[in-house]
Every structure is written in structure tokens, then in C-alpha cells.
Amino acid sequence: MVFLWSFIVGGLICVVGQLLLDVGKLTPGHTLSTLVVAGAILDGLGLYEPLIDFAGAGATVPITSFGNSLVHGALEEAEKHGLIGVVTGMFEVTSSGISAAIIFGMIGAIFFKAKG
Amino acid sequence: MKDHQTNYKDYEKAQEPKRPLLKNCIKAFLIGGLICVIGQVISTIYMYFFDFTEQTVGNPTVATLIFITMLLTGFGVYDRIAQFAGAGTAVPVTGFGNAVISAAIEHRTEGFVQGVGGNMFKLAGSVILFGVFSAFIIALIKTIFSYWSGA
Numbered sequence: 215m216v217f218l219w220s221f222i223v224g225g226l227i228c229v230v231g232q233l234l235l236d237v238g239k240l241t242p243g244h245t246l247s248t249l250v251v252a253g254a255i256l257d258g259l260g261l262y263e264p265l266i267d268f269a270g271a272g273a274t275v276p277i278t279s280f281g282n283s284l285v286h287g288a289l290e291e292a293e294k295h296g297l298i299g300v301v302t303g304m305f306e307v308t309s310s311g312i313s314a315a316i317i318f319g320m321i322g323a324i325f326f327k328a329k330g
Numbered sequence: 331m332k333d334h335q336t337n338y339k340d341y342e343k344a345q346e347p348k349r350p351l352l353k354n355c356i357k358a359f360l361i362g363g364l365i366c367v368i369g370q371v372i373s374t375i376y377m378y379f380f381d382f383t384e385q386t387v388g389n390p391t392v393a394t395l396i397f398i399t400m401l402l403t404g405f406g407v408y409d410r411i412a413q414f415a416g417a418g419t420a421v422p423v424t425g426f427g428n429a430v431i432s433a434a435i436e437h438r439t440e441g442f443v444q445g446v447g448g449n450m451f452k453l454a455g456s457v458i459l460f461g462v463f464s465a466f467i468i469a470l471i472k473t474i475f476s477y478w479s480g481a
Contacts, residue, residue: 216370217367217370217371220363220366220367220369220370221363221364221366221367222363223366224362224363224365224366224367224369224422225358225359225360225362225363225366225418226359227362227421228358228359228361228362228363228417228418228421228422229355229358229359229362229417230421231358231362231417231420231421232354232355232358232416232417232418233355234417235354235416235417236349236351236354236355237351242420242453243453243456243457245417245420245421246420246421246425246426246456246457247456247457247459247460247461249421250457250460250461250464251460251461251464253461254461254464254465254468255464255468257468258468258469258471258472266384266385266388267384269366270370270373270384271366271367271369271370271372271373271388271391272363272366272370274369274373274387274388274391274392275365275366275369275391275392275395275422275423275424276362276366276421276422276423277421277422277423277425277426277457278421279388279423280423280426280457280461281461281464281465283388284461284462284465285465285468285469285472288465288466288469289469289472289473292469292472292473296473297470297473297474299473300466300469300470300473301466304462304465304466304469307389308389309389310389310390310392310393311389311392311393311396311423311426312458313393314392314393314396314397314427315396315426315427315430315431315454316430316450318396318397318399318400318427318431319400319427319430319431319433319434319435319446319450320434320446321400322400322403322404322431322434322435323434323435323437323438323442323446325404326403326404326405326435327435327438328435328436328438328439
């Protein structure tokens with residue numbers, strides 16, 4: 215069942231992105247930034263976590279989850295260490311996306327040649 | 331002069347091809363949903379065979395998806411899928427990975443420091459910037475608010 219919901223929820227988030235591109239006439243950069251900020255706001259309101267419980271990867275794979283986990287890490291650390299934790303805990307939860315992108319980007323640059 | 335400019339803007343608008351909105355949305359929905367299902371399959375495997383919970387499984391899933399993205403980008407397949415799917419490939423985290431990896435590969439010819447290092451986050455940088463900054467503001471507000479209401 216979670217497979218179906220992850221398909222539907224993940225697909226719908228992508229449709230929102232497509233609407234921002236086509237109807238809102240935003241550039242891809244603006245679209246992705248908007249979605250990340252939206253994810254952060256949704257987590258601030260406490261709405262993103264229930265969505266992950268409900269849709270699994272349908273909520274964690276779209277870029278909105280990046281904003282969500284940034285807020286999450288910051289808040290978790292802020293609970294332990296006070297206000298400074300907002301800065302120090304930022305990348306606590308979401309480390310893998312950025313580190314994977316950097317590592318595989320480097321490996322890709324070593325082993326692949328640009329086409330065209 | 332000004333009149334010419336507005337005239338041209340009207341002309342440009344009229345000449346712009348209509349985007350097939352519904353078709354684009356369906357494509358984005360199908361491909362985006364499919365990528366999320368692949369992510370769900372990977373998550374399930376990690377939860378079943380390794381010690382991950384539903385809360386922690388997001389991290390290895392994202393890393394695995396970006397690894398797959400590297401292969402697809404390197405072999406030039408990702409761009410072809412992206413042309414078809416639009417936001418369906420851009421919005422999932424694979425789109426973020428593709429932006430970083432394709433920039434890294436593309437600027438390889440300019441050397442590793444100036445080229446790869448300098449251009450890697452050319453496209454994806456704004457996602458990180460606005461993600462981090464908005465998360466900072468939101469977490470700050472929430473933390474101050476909880477102090478204020480708690481104490």
C-alpha cells in the first residue's frame with residue numbers, strides 16, 4: 215500500500231513543480247528553490263512528518279524533503295543545545311544528499327567524459 | 331521607443347508556443363511517481379536487510395538514488411529522460427544529483443579545482459542556499475517561540 219501512496223504523493227509533488235514551471239513561468243532553479251522553502255515551511259508547521267509516515271519515499275525523495283530535514287536537524291539540536299543548535303544542527307539529518315552529490319559528482323567527473 | 335518595446339513584447343507573447351500543460355503534468359506525475367516508487371523499493375530493502383527505521387531510511391535511500399543518477403548522467407541517459415519528464419525528473423532528489431553531477435562532468439575540461447570544484451554547485455547552489463536559509467529562519471522562530479511559551 216505504501217508503494218501506491220508513494221507513487222501518488224511523489225507524482226503530485228512533481229506536478230506542483232511542473233505547474234510552477236509552466237503556469238508560474240519560473241526557471242527550474244526558482245522552482246526547486248520554491249519547493250525546498252515550501253518543504254521547510256511545512257516542517258515548521260509540523261505537517262511534513264505525517265506525510266512521510268503516510269507516503270514513505272513519496273515524501274522523502276522529492277526535493278521538498280531537503281527543506282524538511284534541514285529544519286528537523288536544526289530543531290533537534292536546538293532542543294539539546296539551545297539557540298546555537300539552530301546553526302550547528304542544520305546538516306545533522308540531511309547530510310547524505312549533499313555528501314552523496316559531492317562524492318558521486320567527483321567520481322563522475324573522473325570517470326565520465328562530457329558529451330556533445 | 332518605449333512603444334516599440336511593448337509592441338515587441340506583445341508580439342513575442344503571441345508567438346510563444348503554447349505549452350501542453352495537461353500532457354506535461356501527466357508525464358511529470360508518472361515519471362516522478364515512478365522515481366519515488368523506486369525510492370520506496372530501495373527503502374524497503376534497507377529496512378528489511380539493514381538496521382534502518384522508517385525515520386532514518388531516507389538518508390541511505392537518497393544516497394543510493396544519487397549513485398544511480400551518476401551512472402545515468404554519465405551515460406547520457408538522464409538528460410533524455412529529463413527532456414520527456416520535465417519536473418518529474420527535476421523535483422525528486424535525483425534532479426539535484428543530476429544538476430551537481432552534470433556540472434561536474436561538463437566542467438572537467440577546465441581542471442579539477444577551477445572547473446569541477448568551482449562549477450559543481452552552479453545550478454544546485456541556490457537550492458542549498460534557500461533551503462538552509464529558510465530552515466534557519468523557521469527553526470529560529472520555532473525555537474524562540476518555544477522558549478517564550480515554555481518559560
